[in-house]
Amino acid sequence: MRDFEQDQRLKCLTIEFLEDIIYSPNLLPAEHKAASQLLKLITKEESESSRVDLDKLLALPQTPCKESIETLSALEIAEQMTYVDHQIFVSIRSEEFLGQAWMKTDKATRAPHIILMTKRFNEVSQLVVSEIIRRSNMTARIHAIEKWAAVADISRCLHNFNGVLQVCAAFTNSSVFRLKKTWEKVSKTTKQTIEKLQTIVSSDGRFRNLRDALHRCDPPCIPYLGMYLTDLSFIEEGTPNFTEDGLLNFSKMRMIAHVIREIRHFQQTPYKIELIGKATDYLLDPSLLLDDDELYQMSLEIEPRTSRLSASTIQTLPSSLSLNDCFDKRTTMNLTPMLKRPICPSGAITGPVKERTLKKDYITLNRFINNVEMNKTSTSYQFPQLMMAIQTAVKCVAITLKKCGLAQMRSLGTSEQHFPSLDGRRLEQYLNEVFVNLVASTNTVSLIICKDSEDAIRVETTRSGKYIFAFSAADSQTRGSLEYSSSVGSTFAVYRKTDSTSAVGVDDKDALQAGKTMLCGGYVLYGYCTVMVLAFDGGSVNGFTLDHAVGEFMLTDPNIKIPTSAKLYSVNEGHTHSFDPSLVNFIEKIKVIKVGEIWSARYSGNLVGDCHRILKLGGIYMYPASKEYPNGKHRLLYECCPIAFVFKQAGGLAVNGKQYILDMIPQKFHEKTPFFCGSRDNIMQLMQAVGMTKQPSNETEAE
Ligand SMILES: O=P(O)(O)OC[C@H]1O[C@](O)(COP(=O)(O)O)[C@@H](O)[C@@H]1O
DSSP: OHHHHHOHHHHHHHHHHHHHHHHOTTSOHHHHHHHHHHHHHHHHHHHHHTOOOHHHHTOOOSSOOOOOTTTSOHHHHHHHHHHHHHHHHHHOOGGGGGGGGGGSTTHHHHSHHHHHHHHHHHHHHHHHHHHHHTOOSHHHHHHHHHHHHHHHHHHHHTTBHHHHHHHHHHHTSHHHHTOHHHHHHSOHHHHHHHHHHHHHHOOHHHHHHHHHHHHHOOSSOBOOHHHHHHHHHHHHHHSOSBOTTSOBOHHHHHHHHHHHHHHHHHHSSOOOOOOOHHHHHHHHOGGGOOOHHHHHHHHHHHSOOOSSSOHHHHHTSOSOOOHHHHHHTTOOOOOHHHHHSOSSOSSOOOSOOOOOOOSSOOOBHHHIIIIIIHHHHOOOTHHHHHHHHHHHHHHHHHHHHHHHHHHHHHTOOOOTTTOTTSOHHHHHHHHHHHHHHHHHTTTOEEEEEETTOSSOEEOOGGGOOSEEEEEESSOTTHHHHHHHTOOEEEEEEEEEOTTTTOSSOOOGGGGOOOGGGOSEEEEEEESSSEEEEEEETTSOEEEEEEETTTTEEEEEEOSOOOOSOOSEEEOOGGGGGGSOHHHHHHHHHHHSOOTTOOOEEOOOSOHHHHHHHHHHHOOEEEEOOOSSOBTBSEEIIIIIHHHHHHHHHTTOEEEOSSSBGGGOOOSSTTOEEOEEEEOHHHHHHHHHHHTOOOOOOTTTSOO
16 A cells, blocks of 8 residues: 555556456456455555545644643544644554564654654653743642543543553653642542552553443544554564564464554544644644653742652652653563653662673463463453463462361361362362353453353353353362362363354354364363463464462473383273273284383373373373263363373373264263374374374474
């Protein structure tokens, strides 16, 4: 499109060419369709390019403006702020978002509109600070704060979240924030409004609330650009452009495209706001802006300092953070310090701060979910929320099992509510409830499939989201595990609803997806320590260990890869009498001692524990069909699939003897299947022994 913007002749020729195609009778319907879509796009671009001339709009007023916050209404100010911001926002071209152009030395040419948006942000913030501080009279100052709070609240109603942030950032500017006496007199309602707005734009949880608001609002809307620039920076810096094989990393490009598409979505719908010259003149008047030093000095005069710090110390510290500062650094746009604490320090930094070299990068699961893996899987804010809830559920299960173990052993038999230990079945139900309640509370899932419930659990429509969660909180071995102090395991899988854009209308069948469509799969082993193994679509497999003392999962086993083969097998040999003869043959062959080929057998009768051992050491896990269990014992959807997904991502394989587990489409929620998983070569040997010939594909084998 940019080529067309710069070359009108090229544009005319293309339009002519497309029109010829549309009227040509000799082409296929698909070609006609493609041509008319392109034509629509190019001509639409034409109408878009007839947008307001930014230079004219932003031209500085010739004479100082006569208007003020006393003469203009909050509505006029908010509307005109929105008008100007929107005109700049819609002018940002997609390519300005590429390669962190806004941070490069040639940013003025590569990302001029992003830079303009940044500049405007800082100017409006500065105007708000200046208008408050310049009023030396307390009542006038309070009035100014209340007026700007009203402007921010109207901006929120107009879906101008950029505007909300501009004003909120001004309130936390040190010159304003430190005015204790003034703030004491500001009305309770205004303070509540400001608090509400600050909660919306808080950077907590990667702007969780702001993302939520954006996803719920219909355009027109002006999102906060810094949030998207942060997302793009993370993707750019956290993911290589090329794969290990030197191929273009398409999954990275898709992530970037996803963010840009979301921005484009908000650029499409214009506001129906008329330009009011007197108000825009006021907003653009540079003579109303005071500089940071001046502002801080005036602030000290209005309310003299009571702190023990000397004036000179305070003056050497930055009096405010500007959006530009944030952009120019890493664009991590951490507004938390701006919004949550005064920038005016209470403990001064007196000397140069020494840089400290980190010997080890401690990665908590929270950090991992938010910054690393989430970017590969989804740029949706819902996904980390769901992952956090799973994490909390796992912690609750771990703690409950610990407490129950003691209660059981000592026959303490305390209140069932806290130690539902004496009846294993009830304990299982309780653990299931923990998962269901925590996950359902996040508003991110529509359906939950759980081992403990025959039917799918449907989350009420107003609280449902775009994911499907299938899990087993603890296998039935739990009862025995508690009695004999052996380990317990959870397994879980996250799928996307087939129509993830629609908030309603999830069908039970949506949960019956092949394992290969999974977004995240994993398991937890509650043993002498609690270990969670997670695999994400297109990502690596990572193990986290719960540090009970601090209640955090720490990355202890990064990028797990299963050995390609090992001489280790895990099966309940007590059942061999009724296994398929070809399988019995395979197991018997394993046991024949050859030089240097002695196999070991390990079987605890706990699915997760047995599989985890195989994942770490290599070899083969088997739960085949038998007389007692003609379809094996493990459930396809929420036990076999997540484990198969982990094995696949770690370089292993999982089959049922006839098909790859990840290719299988469950017909029922609780369908069982024979299950074999392990090292690639070992599983291939088994496949050969039982006559399974289908070769692994990209979707069943690690990439
Ligand atoms: O005792 P077996 O037949 O070897 O079965 C052991 C398997 O049964 C389980 O305990 C599951 O039992 P449930 O099917 O009753 O939930 C698994 O954890 C384990 O892998």
